[in-house]
Amino acid sequence: MMDDVLRACRMQARSMKRVILPTPILKLRESGNLRKVMDKVQLRKKDFITSIILIAFGIFMILYTLTEIPMKDSWGGVMNVWFVSPGLFPLGVGFLIIIMGIVLCNRAIKDGGAKKFMEDLSRREKDTSGKTLRLLGILLVIVAYVYLYIPRIDYFLSTMLCLMVFISFFYFDRPDFLKKLFTFYLVGCLLFLGLFLMKADKQLNKSFLYTTDGLVFLFFLAFIVYSRVLVHGDGVLKKRWKTTLIMSIVPSLILIPSFKYFLLVPLPVEGAFIELMNIIRYSFR
Amino acid sequence: MLILERIWDFYVTVFFTAFNIENIILLFGSVILGIIFGAMPGLTATLGVGLLTTLTYGISTNAAMITLLGMYVGAVYGGSYGSICVNIPGTAAAAATAMDGYPLACKGEAGRALGLTTTSSFIGTMVGMFFLAVFAPIIATLALQFTSFEFFFLAFFGIMISGGLTGQDLVYKGWISGLIGLFLALIGRDHLQFFPRFTFGISELDGGLEVVPVLIGAFGIPQIIQVIRDQLSIGEAKKFQRVLPELKIISKHITTIVRSALIGVGIGAVPGIGEDIAAWVSYGAAKKASKHPENFGKGEYAGVISCETGNNACIGGAIIPLLTLGIPGSPPAVMLLGALMIHNVTPGPMLSIEHPHFITEMIAILFLASFAMFISGIFLAKQVVKVLRIPPPIFMPVVLTLCVIGSYALGTKVFNLYLMVPVGILAYFMQSMGYPIAPLVIGVILGPMADENLRRALMVSQGSFLPFFTRPVALILFLVIVWMFISQTPFYKRFLGGVKARIFKQE
Missing domain, CATH: 1.10.287 (Helix Hairpins)
Incomplete structure (x- = not known):
């Protein structure tokens, strides 16, 4: 008899979407579950935004395919039929992306994601964990390294600067230092961006060889000095600063000659430092 | 006759590889590097294979495969070091190992736990290798009968199943990820009529997205951002004395080993499903079959043995569809596919015709790699654990520079880096919203296969969809x-x- 009751309860619980629990159990589970529910709503809010982007992207794919890719016309002397058209597959993918976007949007609306999105439009949440700044720090380092320095500055110098900045941002493990170093590096990057956008670097390099490399090297030295000033008076941080400096130079010294001289890979920009490496390498041959 | 020929081929390859000093150095070097890579939290087997791929383009295909398979086997096994010694899995594949590995270390049995993981990983790899040897030629022969109709659905099936099984939040998030991968694969000139699609007049996009920078971006950049942003910190590693094979305990758990190995191979053979799922499923099955499931999570030997056998057996399983159908079975296998393409080896049904000895060579390398892993694991465990002391803010920036130079070195094109970064940032944001990354890269890999075969099939049938269903x-x-x-x-x-x-x- 008891087993039957239990089985019936279990079945009812399985079939019901929301089970109303007795107050003590609710109290016990409240803290953990509430957090999960909150996280889920937050996730659905993001899903709602993503779904709109997906639908828009799917529409763009279909419109692009229909307007830019020949479905039936002649192209390059070949008369097309719809089933061999290069637009056939993109059309299908675009269509599926729209369907998935609609499904995701539907789910986000059902789970309260759209509501949360509308609520949050009027108020802005402030990040107290410092994770946003950490994320911005990482993105700044990566974007500056790849788009700003690698195409224009000596590869060895770019790598050394990237390592120095990246390690010192996070190895000191101090949010206030991260803020200061981030601002310092951002200002430096913006100055160089201005220089490159005005194409002043080419003029300078024409007048004096490796001028931009020299300027970036000065920036690298300034960053070292600034970070040293920040850690002044703290024994543990001083030790970390030394490690940071070593770790910005040693991997660059191993990695770059290995690719340049052993794997024979021509580096993106071979400026002052790689020229110096060449002189040293070929003087020992 | 064919079987005897293959066995003979296998022993000849093993003999010539094992008695070539350069190969042995490469094998042990890559296995040890793999163990270190796997042991360090935040560095995955996929990233390891990807980064090493960029270093192998100048060497022979055989040497490249020795290096990459060595890294793959070593990294999958190495993940258990972090799980056992500091309760932080080195790789996702070793997450299940931490459940019982760390409690064992807390009891003062870290050495024994490492001995068990070493031996069970060795057995798991060997079983995976056995299945690769048996099934790869059969599937390759069957796949020769496939036409464009089957290949279109096969490519689509690969993306769908990978998306369906890896989606942690919602299943269709995995599919969306796969569709985004398909879109990325569409960029460039199409392979049948050379018409530029989604290139927006950028000439560098005409050739399509290069696979390796996309793979490195998709797996490397999110990993770097996540580890640094979430401030992953590593505690003091548990101390241990010697690591022994622990054959007595292993022989008591032979049923668990067989079950987990079969699960590992099976899951490995499913496109895009990696070692992590194999380990968890093996762990779950071992717990369900155990007479004392209540002991799981408290330092049960069967828990450690099951997941380590499962994740290493997955390697052989993942290589089966890779070599026979051109569909990678796991994320590191995706990287292997990229490496094979660099070396002008196109995996798929034609592989056994174009390179008749290649599958046997891969089996022989896997065999040697599992021995190298076992020997390195037994003798170098104590030294490897020392790398766990390196804090992530120091090694992650170095990994970034490796990702950058690796992506650049393949085509010596800075444009590859311009691609790698946005793909990486996109992958990071997708991952943080519950979208799995494996279907995205599977989509990039299988996109051209699906596109070409759909159009070829329709060309054959003159626009009729009927053969797809007959x-x-x-x-x-x-x-x-x-x-x-x-x-x-x-x-x-x-x-x-x-x-x-x-x-x-x-x-």
């Missing part, structure tokens, strides 16, 4: 794909719930 294999694949879609609809779930309720009622 050919038995194509029809089965189509029905499975449709079922995967339908199984996610509320209607199907309600229907299934109703059927279950009725069955229970009858009981």
